[in-house]
Ligand SMILES: [Zn+2]
């Protein structure tokens with residue numbers, strides 16, 4: 219553990235100590251450190267409240283003031299069971315003890331009256347915890363499995379100093395105001411409905427505007443870079459994913475296969491068991507196995523997966539990846555080196571199975587649309603293609619005001635033999651990734667061992683306005699799939715050659731990216747992305763005809779405009795436009811109607827004076843075309 223993790227984890231022991239003082243009947247599960255703090259999962263019939271947290275926190279302060287020492291003791295397994303019984307924590311700790319493999323040390327840590335089964339490590343004395351806070355309570359299934367009992371997870375954090383804790387708490391407050399789940403609901407940007415399914419995003423009309431504008435923007439940049447748009451279906455045959463290796467190796471992260479109608483009938487008649495069905499769905503023919511193994515140059519499909527043809531079960535998979543479909547488009551034509559690179563782009567929707575406890579608004583979902591593309595190129599073209607991907611990311615992030623980002627270059631682990639492809643090609647691809655990352659002029663780290671087995675990669679991590687980091691998408695070089703699908707092109711030497719593939723979805727998915735953008739902008743989208751760009755606010759019914767005419771002219775000018783026809787006072791209308799984060803409001807009173815003008819209020823800059831409708835339309839259209847970020851009024855110089 220790092221010193222910070224050690225501090226935080228030790229604080230979770232302090233939490234457990236206090237917990238048992240306040241609620242002696244508590245059964246403890248586990249209390250690891252997290253990226254930003256720690257938690258402890260507890261089983262307690264009483265439902266913990268905010269007042270309880272205050273009480274527990276006060277008791278934790280006492281434990282810290284008692285300056286208890288942490289001591290470690292290693293024991294044999296039989297004695298460990300006895301200790302767990304003696305401290306009355308059998309319900310979960312016996313199971314946790316069983317997780318420790320034979321031959322590994324079993325240790326207990328004691329501080330004051332509290333003893334816990336734990337591998338460590340810890341700080342030496344409780345007083346080393348200078349600043350901590352309990353933050354929240356959430357439900358968490360034992361071992362993350364929804365079939366198990368739901369426990370109460372107490373979250374907290376600890377820092378080496380009071381100042382760091384205060385800064386972190388402030389960031390949490392800011393984050394709460396920006397939470398995309400809350401803003402998404404308030405601003406009606408997306409919906410998740412249990413009847414449709416958890417983790418499946420329904421884009422409302424307002425949210426769809428944002429997504430469509432972003433897609434238009436990204437697509438236009440892709441066209442400039444020579445990409446071609448394709449569309450592919452949401453499912454594909456199991457055999458396709460057996461060829462790519464996505465099935466059954468990643469089946470835990472996928473929706474279960476859709477088995478063929480006819481096969482269902484046959485299986486039912488044969489009285490086939492579930493285990494047998496699974497085996498038959500995952501099986502392949504001897505010919506298929508031989509073909510894939512030969513192309514891969516090693517045994518990627520073992521003999522145990524081979525069954526006679528009449529035992530095989532046909533089916534489909536909701537696509538977990540777009541690559542195999544794009545590969546089949548590439549393979550549908552013969553290619554010469556002169557056609558390369560071929561760049562196929564699709565906002566392609568894929569489905570992955572995430573545990574329900576992992577789901578989170580738009581940022582962790584079960585169905586999402588990647589800003590995906592696959593580049594098929596010669597080996598020599600790899601560096602240029604990576605550069606192209608990075609320049610696209612740079613343009614898009616700069617336009618969104620996210621200039622603070624870094625990249626991680628995932629390289630192979632020099633000591634491992636698990637990697638596919640020629641080491642010389644790997645060297646070239648890795649140096650291409652490294653060189654491309656350098657040209658970005660942003661911080662980058664090289665991470666040995668973080669490459670996929672089939673090629674090196676580049677990940678993007680952006681920092682938002684309140685300092686939180688978000689992992690977006692990747693650019694990944696791949697020597698493996700061209701092999702498995704036996705792709706080729708004819709080189710200048712008139713001989714067939716294997717192309718290299720580059721997978722890239724630099725923004726990850728539209729769901730995740732828009733979720734991040736909602737928080738980044740705190741819902742205050744720049745006018746080019748705002749679902750409603752301008753709202754007309756008539757002061758009274760007397761000017762309603764002119765107000766309607768203005769709204770119609772705005773719409774005719776291709777602006778997303780509406781008219782507030784509510785009967786309430788101007789102040790209320792202005793407030794509503796503010797709350798709904800509409801970038802511009804046009805106030806219309808008798809004077810404006812008379813002069814056929816509008817009084818402009820900018821959400822970012824306040825009052826912008828009176829102008830003609832045409833002048834306003836021209837101004838806003840220019841702002842939208844430039845994809846300008848909301849500009850605050852420059853602070854006036856002090857007299
Ligand atoms: Zn511990």
Ligand SMILES: [Zn+2]
Nearest residue numbers: 539540541721
């Ligand atoms: Zn791919």
